[in-house]
Amino acid sequence: MAQLIADRRDIDFVLYEQMETEKLAKEEKFAGLNRKAFDMIISEARNLALKEILPTKIDGDRIGVTFENGKVTVPPSYHKPHKLLLEGEWASMTEDPELGGQGLPHIIYQAAKEFLAGANGTLTGYSMLGHGTGKMIDIFGTREQKDMFLKKIYSGQWGGTMVLTESNAGSDVGSLTTTAVKNDDGTYSITGDKIFITNGEHDLSENIVHPVLARIEGEPEGIKGISIFIVPKIWVNPDGSLGEPNDVVCTGIEEKTGIHGSATCSLSFGSKGKCRGFLLGDVNKGMRVMFYMMNEARHDVGFQGFCNATSAYQYALTYARDRLQGAELGAPGGPAQVPIIKHPDVRRMLLWMKCHVEALRSLIYYVDTLFDRIQCSNDEAEKKECDNMAALLTPLIKSLGSDRGFDVCVQAVQVYGGYGFIQEFPVEQLMRDCKITSIYEGTNGIQAMDLLGRKMGLEKGAVFGSMIEKMKSAVQKARAVAGLETLAADFDEAVDALARLAGIMGKRAGSAAFKTAFAHATPFMNATGDVVLGWMLLWRAQIAAEKLASGKAQKDEAFYKGQVKSAEFFINTVLPVTLGSMNAIEKGSAAAVDIDEASFGA
C-alpha cells in the first residue's frame, strides 16, 4: 500500500504562495537560507519520515509501550529512527545550532514536522516534546540551569516532560497536593504523585527532565501558590555530568484508546523522601512559566490532530480512487463498477475532508509566520501584535486541529467502509490516535473558556477586532478577482455575523447571564473557528484564481482549481450551517444552565 503522510504540493502552496516564506530569507536572523535550502530540509525530513519513521507506526500501535518493574520499554523498532532524529538535529529545529537546533524559521520546522511527526508522532515525541521543557529553562532558568540542561534537552539527547496532573487536579491545576521543601543546598525536596505524564519514563534517553508543578510548604492554596521545579530522573551535577538516580519512580502506564506508542506514566516523586529539584523562575510563579510552555504545547496538539487528518485524507483519497464499487449514478450502460470517487456522496466526504485539511494547514502555518515575525522584528509594537494574534488563535488551532482533525479521521473510516474499521488499513489507528488531542493540554471546553473569557478580551477586544479586519481585507482582495465576487460576498456575511455575535457574547459574558454565555462558549468557539477556516480558504482561492487567470498555472491547473472548489464547498455548504449555529448562540437558550441537576436523570 502507498505510504501517505502529507501533501507536499499543498505544503509548498502554503509556504511559498500563501505565506510568502521566501521573504524570510531576507531577514538577518535567517541569513544564508533560501528556498532551495528550505526545500532540501523538507525533502530530507520527508525521506527520513517515509524510510525510517513511518514503518514504526504499526509497531507503536500493536506492540506499544510496556511496563515492568518501574521501567518502560518502547517498541524495539523505535530505537534506530530515534537515534537518526537526534543525529539529524531534528528535535528543536527552530533553536540556535549551538544549543542543538538548526536555527530554522518556525514555518519550515512546521513543514518538516508534518512529515516527521505525521509519520509517527508517538515516536518523534520522545525527541521533540522536550523542546517545551527546554524553552522554559531557556526563558526562565538561571545561567547555571541553562548550561546544565539546555543543549541536551534541545538536542533530544535528554527527554523532557510536562508534569502538572494529579488524580484530583486535572483541568483544576490549582488543587495539586505535590509539595516542595527547601533544602540547605538551595535545592528543593519534592513529594507527590503525578499522573498522565507523557513520556514520563522510557528507555530511549539516558535522562529525562521533568518540570514539576508543586507547592512550597506554607505557600497559598490554589494556583497562586504554585511553583515549578526542574526534577531530573538522574541527578545532574553542576558540570552537566550525570549523578545518582533521583527519587522519581514510574508506578504504571495507562492502557489507552490510541497513541499506544506514547508512554503515559504515573510518576511518584520522593516516595523514599529523596527526590530533589531546582526551582525554576520565582517562587509561586510556576503557572506563568507553565503557561508559556502550554501555549506552544496547545499549538502542537492542534497540529498533532491535524497530522492525523492530513494523513487520513490522503489515504481516503487514494482508496476512493482505487476501490471499484457500484456503477456510476445515472450512467446506464457504463461499467458495472467504477472507482467510488465517482459517487456523489463519496465526493462530498472527500471534499469536506480536503477543505478542512487545507484550511487547518494554512491556519497553523499562519501562526508560524507570527512566531517568525516575533523573532525577526525589532519593532516592539509589531512583536506584541503578533504575539496577541497568536494567543487569540491558539485555542482555535488547538480545538479545530483536534476536533475537526478527528472528524476528518472518522470520515476517512467511513470512506473505507468496512475496511475502515479493521486494523489491516491505516485509518482506524489515525482515528484512535487523534482522539486524545481534544482532551490533553486543556480540554477543548477549557479552550472555549479561554477564548470567551480571556482571548476575546485581549487589548479590550482590539485583537479580535484586528482578526475581523484581516478577514475583511481578505474579502476585499477576493472580491477583486473575477469569479470570486459572490463567494467573497457570502463569506463577508459570515464575517459580519461573527463580529456582531462576538459583541453580543462579550457583553453576555460580563452580564448576569454569564453562565448562559459560557454554556455557549464551545459552539461560539466552533463558529469562530469555522469563519477563520473560511478566511484561510478564501485567501487560498484568491491566490489560486489569480494564478489561473494569469495563465501561469500550467501543469498545476488542477491544483489551483481545487483550491477554488474547496472555498466554494466550504463557504456554500459549511458556513450556512455555522450561520445557523450563530443564530442559536445569539438566541442563547439557558436550558443547560437552568435545568435542575436531578432532571438530568437517575
Next chain:
Amino acid sequence: MAQLIADRRDIDFVLYEQMETEKLAKEEKFAGLNRKAFDMIISEARNLALKEILPTKIDGDRIGVTFENGKVTVPPSYHKPHKLLLEGEWASMTEDPELGGQGLPHIIYQAAKEFLAGANGTLTGYSMLGHGTGKMIDIFGTREQKDMFLKKIYSGQWGGTMVLTESNAGSDVGSLTTTAVKNDDGTYSITGDKIFITNGEHDLSENIVHPVLARIEGEPEGIKGISIFIVPKIWVNPDGSLGEPNDVVCTGIEEKTGIHGSATCSLSFGSKGKCRGFLLGDVNKGMRVMFYMMNEARHDVGFQGFCNATSAYQYALTYARDRLQGAELGAPGGPAQVPIIKHPDVRRMLLWMKCHVEALRSLIYYVDTLFDRIQCSNDEAEKKECDNMAALLTPLIKSLGSDRGFDVCVQAVQVYGGYGFIQEFPVEQLMRDCKITSIYEGTNGIQAMDLLGRKMGLEKGAVFGSMIEKMKSAVQKARAVAGLETLAADFDEAVDALARLAGIMGKRAGSAAFKTAFAHATPFMNATGDVVLGWMLLWRAQIAAEKLASGKAQKDEAFYKGQVKSAEFFINTVLPVTLGSMNAIEKGSAAAVDIDEASFGA
C-alpha cells in the same frame, strides 16, 4: 464503579406514557399480558443483564475472539450467560412460544433488549442475530425448511448469520462471484469466498446457519441474478438431526477497532467442492429475501448504536456528578472544587447527550409500535400504512442511532477528560464499539441514498407527507399546553422548512442536477433526522408539561421538568443549526460534483 446500561425511568415513560403500551394488552394477539407482566419481563432482563452479561463486557474487549486452525473461540466468560439467554428464551422474544420465542410485543422486546444487548451486544449477538435468519426462513422457506431450522434458530440453539459481502462486493452486492450449481437431489453446490461475516464461526453453538447470496450458474449478472441459499455449517438431515460437517471453512477473523467480542469472519464455501445448500425462496429472488432481513437488521444496528449512547450518557452523568474539579463559575468564596456537573460547558454536553438519547429511544420504540400494529391489525390499509412509515424511518433510525450514537459516546469521552481515553473507564470502549454501526448493514451514505432515492418517493411522497402531518399534529397538541407555545411554534418552523426542502430535493433528484441532489443526500438525511428527533422531544415535552400542570407529577417532577428542558435545548440550540444546514442544501452547491478528480490532490 456503578454498572450502568439504560435508564429504566425513561424507558417506562416511553412505554407507558408516550407509546401507551398498556393498550397492547387489549389486543387478541397479546391476550393474557398486562403491564405487570411487561414490567416483570423487563426487570428480569435487567437483572440478567447486570448480573450475568455486563461482567463479560470487558472480556469481550480485552480477550476478544481468537482464531486458530479454522476455529473461533469466544472469551470463556461468554458461555454461561449465552446458556442463560437460551434457557430464558430471550433470543427471539417476539416469536411464537412454540417456535422458541416468548410471543411478546416488539416494543417490550426492545425494552428488554436495551438491557440485554446494552450490557454486552457482542455476547447477545450470538443468540439474537439468528432471528433475522429465522425470519427469512419463516417467511420464504418451505414447510420442510421451517421444520428443519426454525425452532433451533429462533431459540438461539443454532446461530444464524447474513452472508453477503465479498472482497469486491460490499455496498455493491450485485458484483458478487459466489456461484451455485444445482445437484440431482435438489440441493445446490455453493462455491465462493465471503468476508465480514458477523458470528460466521464460533464455539457457542452446535450449528450455524448461513443464508448465503450466490448466483446460480448461467443466471444474469448484477442483483437480478442473485439467489439465496440456506447453508448450514453442519449438514441438517430432513428429520432435523445433524449430519456431516458441510464444506464451510473459516479462514480468518478481522482485528477491529471495537466489538472485539464479535467474530468477524472470512468464510470459504466449497473450497473442497463439497459445500451444499438449500435454495430459499425463488431462483433469482435472493435480494428480495435479503432485503426483508436487512430492514430488520438496519433497525437493529441503529438500536445498537443507541445502546452504546444510552450507556455512555449514564456513565458520563454519573461521572459528572461525582468528579470534583474547579470552583463554580462566578461563585467566589464557594468550595474550591465542585462536581463538574456545575460547570456550564459540562451541562451543555450532558444535555446534548440527554436529549439525543431520549429522542432516539422514542423514535426506535415508535417504530416498534408500528411493527406491533402490523401484527395486531386486521385492516390491510392500516398494515400498509404502518409498514410504509417504518420503511421511511428505517434509514433514519439506522443513521441517527449510529452517527448520533457515536457522537454521544465521543461526548462522554470528553466529559471524562483524560480518564475518557483510558481503558480503566468504560466510555472509550463504547466509542470504539459504536463506530461500526455507521458502516455495516449499509453505510450511512447508502441510507441517505435510500431515503432520497426510494423512501421519500414511497406512495408518490404520501408517506413522507404523512410523517409531516404527524409532526404538525404534535405541534398542535403542544401548542395547546401552557408554556410550550413558543417551543411548538419554533419547531413548527423547522417542520415547514423540511417539508419545503423535501419538495425541492425530490424535484432535484429527478432533474438533470440529480448528482448534486445526491451529493446533498447525507446532509438532507441528517436534517430530516434532526426534525424527527425534535418531533419526538416535543411530543415528550407535551406529555410531561401536561403531567406537571395536572399536579400529578409528584416525585417524578424532576423527570418531567427534564423532558421539557430536553425539548427546549434541542429546539433552541440544535434545530437552528439544522435550519442552517437546510439553507445550504437548498443552495445546492455543486462543488463536490463539479470538481475535477485531479483537483482532489496528488
